[in-house]
Amino acid sequence: MKVGMFVTLEWEAANDDGRHLPNLIEQVRAAKDAGFSALWLPQHFVSGPAMRQLATSPMLGLLAGIAEGMTLGTAVLLLPMLNPVLLAEEAATIDHLTDGKFILGVGLGYRDHEFQALGIERRSRVPRFREYIEAMRRLWSEERVTFHGKFYHFDDIGLSLRPRNPAGIPVWIGSTVDSGVKRAAEIGDSWTGAGAMGMAEMKHWWGLFHDTRTALGKPLDYPRQVSRECFCGPDMATAIAVAKGPIAAKYTRYAGYGFGGFDGSADDAAFMQFARDRFVVGDEAFVRDELQRYRDELGATEFRFRMFWPGLPQSEVLASIRRIGRIAATL
Numbered sequence: 001m002k003v004g005m006f007v008t009l010e011w012e013a014a015n016d017d018g019r020h021l022p023n024l025i026e027q028v029r030a031a032k033d034a035g036f037s038a039l040w041l042p043q044h045f046v047s048g049p050a051m052r053q054l055a056t057s058p059m060l061g062l063l064a065g066i067a068e069g070m071t072l073g074t075a076v077l078l079l080p081m082l083n084p085v086l087l088a089e090e091a092a093t094i095d096h097l098t099d100g101k102f103i104l105g106v107g108l109g110y111r112d113h114e115f116q117a118l119g120i121e122r123r124s125r126v127p128r129f130r131e132y133i134e135a136m137r138r139l140w141s142e143e144r145v146t147f148h149g150k151f152y153h154f155d156d157i158g159l160s161l162r163p164r165n166p167a168g169i170p171v172w173i174g175s176t177v178d179s180g181v182k183r184a185a186e187i188g189d190s191w192t193g194a195g196a197m198g199m200a201e202m203k204h205w206w207g208l209f210h211d212t213r214t215a216l217g218k219p220l221d222y223p224r225q226v227s228r229e230c231f232c233g234p235d236m237a238t239a240i241a242v243a244k245g246p247i248a249a250k251y252t253r254y255a256g257y258g259f260g261g262f263d264g265s266a267d268d269a270a271f272m273q274f275a276r277d278r279f280v281v282g283d284e285a286f287v288r289d290e291l292q293r294y295r296d297e298l299g300a301t302e303f304r305f306r307m308f309w310p311g312l313p314q315s316e317v318l319a320s321i322r323r324i325g326r327i328a329a330t331l
Contacts, residue, residue: 001331002302003030003092003324004038006227008077010053011149012310015253021054023314026217027307028067030318032181034325038071039063039306040105043078056184057090058259069146073103075192075227075304076174080125081109084132088139090308091169092161097274100206105192106133107174124151133171133187140168172225172239174275178255181205190222195229195306199277202224203228204297223301225295230305231312232287237268244271244317246309280305288327303328 007028011020028039041063043056060072072094079088095102097314108125109115115122130150138145139159146155173184184191190207193202199291205226214219221297229247233239248271275281278292305324308317 001291001328002301003035003072003323003328004040004225004304005036005303006040006042006304006306006310007059008306009059009082010047010051010058010310013048013050013052015310016052019314020052023317024054025066026314027321028063029327030321032067032070034322035329036070036075036321036325037084038068038103038302038304040073040075044073044111045078045081045114050214057309060090060094061097064094066327069101070098071101071103072098073172074106076103076107076172078109078114079106079115079132080128081120082132084135085139085157087132088136089159089161091136092140092163093158095160095163095165096167096243103170103172105172105174108180127151130152130183130187137168137171141166174237176201176205178205178208181208182212185209186216191223192225192304193227195227195304196278197227199294199297205299224299225302225304226298226300228306229281229309230287230303230307230320230324231279231281232280232284232320232327233316233317234319236247236281236286239282239286240268240271243309243312244268246311247279247281248274249311250309284323284327287324288330291327291331306320 005027007024031039041056044053047053056074064072091102091104099272109127110215112122120128128151131151135147135149135152136149140163144156144158147153162279170189172190172192173180173188174194175184176194177179192203193205210220231239231243233242271297291303296304296311307320307324
């Protein structure tokens with residue numbers, strides 16, 4: 001079973017001790033040593049002043065050297081807010097730095113202030129998304145390209161560097177609505193979900209993705225990735241006690257964007273009820289059983305785990321990574 005780690009690029013400004021980047025690099029090295037096969041990086045903009053966040057593109061370049069041999073992916077880049085020619089060139093470079101092991105995960109974006117800050121009308125995000133993917137794929141696969149779209153135009157250009165694979169770079173599309181999952185099936189190479197989807201939601205969307213691709217005559221040998229918040233402790237009680245607060249704080253912030261949150265002051269039973277089918281938090285036996293359940297019920301071929309949230313001690317993160325590595329080796 002393939003296991004990848006979601007690399008947390010953000011931290012709380014109020015608790016900035018200058019250790020986030022060194023800690024992140026240490027986590028990546030621990031994941032590589034533990035047998036993780038992939039690293040996944042997110043993207044957000046203008047998250048200050050409360051939160052600090054490292055920019056995705058330079059971090060991909062840094063980690064390509066540190067995590068040699070691992071797949072690098074994005075989960076997800078906010079495509080409508082980006083320049084498609086610049087992204088096509090940067091993606092091709094990362095593809096070469098990883099020896100062809102780069103996956104471009106992209107999404108529409110949902111935070112109004114990001115669209116405003118970058119000068120993009122939110123209502124234009126879907127047609128921009130489609131147009132930009134078409135433009136990038138042509139740039140990756142053709143020597144010279146002329147493209148006249150609604151939002152982007154260029155004449156007779158060729159990328160400075162094209163991907164190692166003449167077919168281009170795999171594009172995975174993130175979404176949490178039916179229309180977006182259908183779009184992923186139509187123009188993407190796979191679909192990728194969020195970390196707090198329930199089992200019923202994932203079954204519905206993977207079924208919709210598969211049925212849509214079948215109807216369109218698209219290849220059906222796509223990877224099925226499951227994304228989870230994951231912490232593996234030495235025992236159940238310790239795992240819950242250590243992870244509950246940091247995860248709850250993360251989902252309280254999500255609630256500000258219209259997603260469900262969780263009261264971090266609630267008791268352990270309430271946390272586990274909220275976590276059921278959303279998070280994988282427990283001891284090694286519990287985590288192993290959960291991963292087997294996702295594999296059996298969803299046909300999961302790989303996992304993407306976020307294993308750090310602001311407030312979680314580095315020693316606990318590293319220990320959890322090592323435990324997950326042991327579990328994955330047995331599946």
